[in-house]
Amino acid sequence: METDDQNEDFRRLHQLIAGAADLKGFLDGTVRYAAKVLTRATGARVECAVTLLRRKRAATIAGSSDDAILLDGIEQSLDDGPCMEAVRTGVPMVLADVSTDTRWPEYSGNLATAGAWSVLGVPLFLGKDASAGLNFFSDVTDNFSPEAVEEAVVFADMASQALRLALRIATADLLAQDLKAAMERRTVIDLASGVIMAQNRCSQKDAFxxxxxxxxxxxxxxHDVAREMIQSFAGNTAEATTHFDD
Known part of the structure; x- marks a missing residue:
């Protein structure tokens, strides 16, 4: 059964989609909110970053703070750690204490130096072309209890749905921009063809x-040749444009 907190989290994520100017803005808002959710669940300050794994290469695409981006980058530079493991296996991974856990010794040593003592990696399910994960960091050992992990998993599921929607919106916007650019180029070519037809009394096919x-x-x-021809015919400052209602 969904709790009031979970309903609020879902509502907040969709507000982020509506309010963000672009995908990066949505991601930045998501990780900041994810950090608040886990801080609420654990009672200790938590930072969060998003790791994207695509074509076997990982990248930090957002972080709740500079520290979160730095800590996430350590894991990627080593290509080893709980979040990378969670992304690859689809199973949440907890590093409860960097001073005693022996699974990722080099990574744990780097985290201890940076002041992070426990980590939680939770997978995000985006589809077949890319994988991602939420990487949570705490300066307290044993900060991620089973209840906190469950809270993170529920949030990650909601975040995955919201991120897939945000990606579809971003893709649609890019397609619209590409279509607009293509139509503008076509306008220039059609105008140049018209000039050639008028000057040479030929068909549109011959002009093209x-x-x-x-x-x-x-x-x-x-389209560059066509633009130069229009400018030569109408003056160097002439510019052919197509007007669209967004």
């Missing part, structure tokens, strides 16, 4: 063939 031949001879992109 003329542009294409000029593009190949000059080793320039077709």
């Amino acid at each position: 063939a003329f542009l294409l031949e000029a593009s190949q001879n000059r080793n320039q992109k077709l």
